[in-house]
Amino acid sequence: MINLKPYKKKKSADFLKEIIDKKSTTKADPEYHSRLVLVKPQVLDQYVIFDQYFITNSLEKISAFGFKDKQLADLLKLYSYKNKFVQALKVDVTTTASNRKIGTCQNCTISEVNSMDHILPKIDYAEFSVHPSNLFPSCTICNSYKSTIWEKDGTRFFLNLYLDILPPQQYLFVKIIDGGNTPRAQFYLDNRNSIDKDIFRLINSHYDGLHLCERFSQNIDLVVTPLKNAIKSFIGDLSIDRIKSINLERIKKDLDSFGSNYWKSILEAALLNDKDFISSIQKHSLTE
Structure with missing residues (x-):
């Protein structure tokens, strides 16, 4: 288990804008992109808050915006593990300084990376469903164990391996x-x-x-x-x-x-x- 470097190639706001810009309308939902454009300013305001708390490693202090109904569904649809921007992020954060590619889930160091863990659960924090610092390469086994239970009364249950520096001592x-x-x-x-x-x-x-x-x-x-x-x-x-x-x-x-x-x-x-x-x-x- 090692720490991974946070994504820094693009600003979080730019990452969101790119994903929204690539979301096309469909015959089944021709207004989808228009609705995303309307909700984007609110989401970007939340990104500012996330980025501030990320710097101080205190994401547990963030209150969910509380998007509901159609807006909630629209924001959740932004995320897909196969999305090319999400895949590029995965490659970036799992590549070491020596250019070694880490293919094993660092939450467990057993299984291969085949999903993204949402550090703040996307069902509760849909506004951060594609925030680059809220996406951590993981395996589906760890994801299923973690589910949406990540904190209680401001106390976190799981390591954030972008920010919680692992000690060198054996434990x-x-x-x-x-x-x-x-x-x-x-x-x-x-x-x-x-x-x-x-x-x-x-x-x-x-x-x-x-x-x-x-x-x-x-x-x-x-x-x-x-x-x-x-x-x-x-x-x-x-x-x-x-x-x-x-x-x-x-x-x-x-x-x-x-x-x-x-x-x-x-x-x-x-x-x-x-x-x-x-x-x-x-x-x-x-x-x-």
Whole structure:
């Protein structure tokens, strides 16, 4: 899990105007574009408010305008994941400074990006349905868990990975259960490294709301089988200590690239240090 850079190629108002300008009338609704033009000034006023609160990372203070009926439906129709402007935004914010493309949902780091999360839910804040800073690349699984529940009494439940800077300290840990040939893993969060209590509360709430620890545990074979194969390929040529050292060096580099609490790397390191897991690989290598 890493922070993504907010979209800055265009001003938010210009982004909205481009999308509205490309919305054409249809025989079924010939007045659609005209209605958008009429409501645009009100939406742009809301954009000014959003941009101000985005700077201070306090979007939870924004009150919804309360568009209803036809206006609500018209604003919701502005958003489409396949819209070329939305797709261009996705490419921009998921491209790192080193030009690496991030295709994995950073809300979970499990599934591929195949939707946009509306940080402020679009059904409640239709005016921000295509605000570029309200769109965060996500997977549909995270989106379904988050739904429209994002805050209560001004307290947010989920990380805004544009703005909530992730700490460098480790907070995700894993316990290896039955570390033999078919290990199981139990992930958990712990603030043993004295992370700021407010950001840790938000991290904990984010992981809980998206069921991340359970989802990590369900997907451990994405790590276990490749790691077994990597170790087996060196057995007979290198000592087990050297094999572990090589893999741990790679894990350090992966943590630098994918975040200091990347679940796959946390799991790999724990498995490499689990005597039963290593012994099981050595035992099976002798019989293959």
